[in-house]
Amino acid sequence: MSLIIFNTLSGKKEVFEPVRENIVGMYVCGVTVYDYCHVGHARSGVVFDTIFRYLKHCGYDVTYVRNFTDIDDKIINRSKEQNISWQELTEKFIQAFYEDMGRLYIQSPTEEPKATDHIQEMLDMISSLIERGKAYESEGDVFYSVSSFDEYGQLSGKNIADLQAGARVDVNEKKRDALDFVLWKKSKPDEPNWDSPWGAGRPGWHIECSAMGRKYFGDTFDIHGGGKDLVFPHHENEIAQSCGVTGCLPVRFWVHNGFVNIDKEKMSKSLGNFFTLRDIYKKFHPEALRLFLVSSHYRSPIDFSMKNLEDAEKVILRFYEALDNAESIVGDHNISLDEIKNHPFLAKCEKAMNDDFNTAVVVAHLNEESRRINSECILIGSGEGDKKNLALRLSTFRFVGELLGLLTGSPEKIRQEIFNIKKTELELDVGKIECLIDDRNEARKNKDWGRADECREELAHMGVVLEDTSKGTEWKIK
RNA sequence: GGCACCGUCGCCAAGUGGUAAGGCAGAGGUCUGCAAAACCUUUAUCGGCGGUUCGAGUCCGCCCGGUGCCUCCA
Incomplete structure (x- = not known):
């Protein structure tokens, strides 16, 4: 029986067939490392980890690439606030990412490239886009000319005219068109920068995934994943960039996971309604979180x-x-x-x-x-x-x-781990609990059921439930 | 304003044409000194109104309610 995957590009479920027989290339947009991961990041991580596991189970030889975005405005701003270098900041949050995601049993991808290790690949693509008339330089910035790509909007189901009508993008006099997006950004004097044919600067966000996907997989690969929020503009722009360079569609299957909601609203940094994984782990076992995440279909919104x-x-x-x-x-x-x-x-x-x-x-x-x-x-x-x-x-x-x-x-092991979490969270007095259990067992031995039930009652008030087994009396937290 | 999506039992959640999976909570039972755990039994006609069809939660239209994207975002 064959594997069917919903493809955002066609809006339909399609039979999955890799470009090369038995070999699968999957690229997933990772995180921008300027803060701790929240449940939304966990969902994406778990969804694509599960897909990775299943593709391998199907017998495919899978190469899974998940990137780290380690340079952008938020990183620069955050490192300034904290008075540390951007390298120090991103290194710290990459480590935190591994710790928090690792506890969700997320396997390591095959490759985990960082954007800043692929500046040259990005510069090559940008130069190529300029040569082909798909991009232009303007006062040290380089923009992609959206009007040069007829198929723009095919992934997100938008058309250029509608986008222009409702454009909320910044008015930027350097751009020829409000929809054009930046490929290379001129840097301010005190900002991190790399040399380029257009002066010192840094890459725009979208180009990194195009460049890294192409580096690891070539012009066309099988699966590209990420959260639904990346469909537009990020993945739309990726298609435009890659197509602009190679003339062919970069990806066969676009796969997007739904959001994590809180009270029906999307969990996000800007709304401030997010829970970091670290906070969750203080109350719940990571495996409970993973089970929660896989209990709904990956494309549905999930209420946290x-x-x-x-x-x-x-x-x-x-x-x-x-x-x-x-x-x-x-x-x-x-x-x-x-x-x-x-x-x-x-x-x-x-x-x-x-x-x-x-x-x-x-x-x-x-x-x-x-x-x-x-x-x-x-x-x-x-x-x-x-x-x-x-x-x-x-x-x-x-x-x-x-x-x-x-x-x-x-x-x-898991019983012990969950027990430890609850014990700490509820600040239970283990000595007192064990004392009451001893009292109860003494009473039971004497068939003093009244006293035995009193002990159980008292423990119940503390949230402790008893279980008499052949191995003795065990207790757990309700 | 444009474009998508969603609305299934008290709660969570599957199900894209043939008489509604599963979990939590609830009820009854077996077991137990009493419990717990486990096991057994039990609880819905799918937002509303029309339409297509032999037959619709599942397709179409309208309405009501909710969300997302159009700016950074998993």
Whole structure:
């Protein structure tokens, strides 16, 4: 069965076929490194990481390139505010990016180029555009002439006339046309700059992705991704630039993820309604966040709320609970990759993923499968059931989880991690809790159920729930 | 103003022509000293009005409500 992907360029789902057989080139716009990542960045990171994982699962040899924009106005301004160099600033936030995104189980892309390492490639493209009459120099700046490209607007479904009518762009007397965008920007005396045929300056934003995409993949590659907000003007401009140089479309499939909303509004820096990943991690486990993000389809808007994260955390714990139940029964088991790949549960999940990466349906399948695993455990406990069958279910369950970047750890580990987060957040007095549990167990031993229930009540008021197991009394936070 | 998108159970969320997946919350049950966990059972006709069709949440039109892009933005 073939993989279908929604292509922003055509506005339709299309059968995916790479330019070169079995080889896929995917370029995704990364972040501008001047601040900590928020949930919106996480969504994009998780969406394309999941796509990366799935393409590899399909057997493609995938080269995944995700850039860092490490020079622009915001970076210059922020470094001035903080009185540090732009290099120092960007290095700091690249490190923070790795820490915050890494906790979401996002795999390293094949390449992670920085804009400032590709100045020469950009200059080459800009020169070429000028030679072909697609760009012009004006007082040290270089602009792309939008009117020179007839197909401008094909990606975003806009036309030049409408854009001009509603143009909100700055009036800039250096431009021949308000829609023209900057390829090279003359620098002010105290700003970072690079030499160019048009004097000292720095690149415009859009050209970096064109130059780096072309460097790693050549004139045409398979998938270009990013958030929906990049469709216009960023990706529209990329097409114009690349086409201007090569004469051909740079990308076969344009893939865009939807926004993260807060109360129905887009989460963004300018609205100030964003949560950084660091803040989220103080309250919730990263794996709960990842599950939340893959629980909706990647193109839909997703409403971020504490309630939704709490729900996701319950579900991820359920998944691990099923793993734990099954693993304690099965013990060491040897399931081959072939057996997993032939399991009907995997086929079901592949069917969903093949339909434009429908991770929400896969999550639903995981829920159903976790129930089947638990049922099988109960059967085995009562002398029926089949351990081999359970082992196979268990292994396939984990395998599918890992396709989504989930279920890579041990049940014990995640329980402990979530426990530690809650304990810190609620400032629980562990000594007192353990003391009450001891009291209760003493009362239970004496069959003093009244006293035992009092202890449970008191703990419940603290948000602590008890669970009497064969291994003793465990407690967790509600 | 232009161009898109969205409106499915209390909440979250799949489903692009054939009688509505899944999760959370709720209800009942099994288990338990009581609980918890787990398991079983249970809860919707899809914003409104028309139309196309043998048949529509799914296509078309209008209306109501919401969002996004058109400026930096994942």
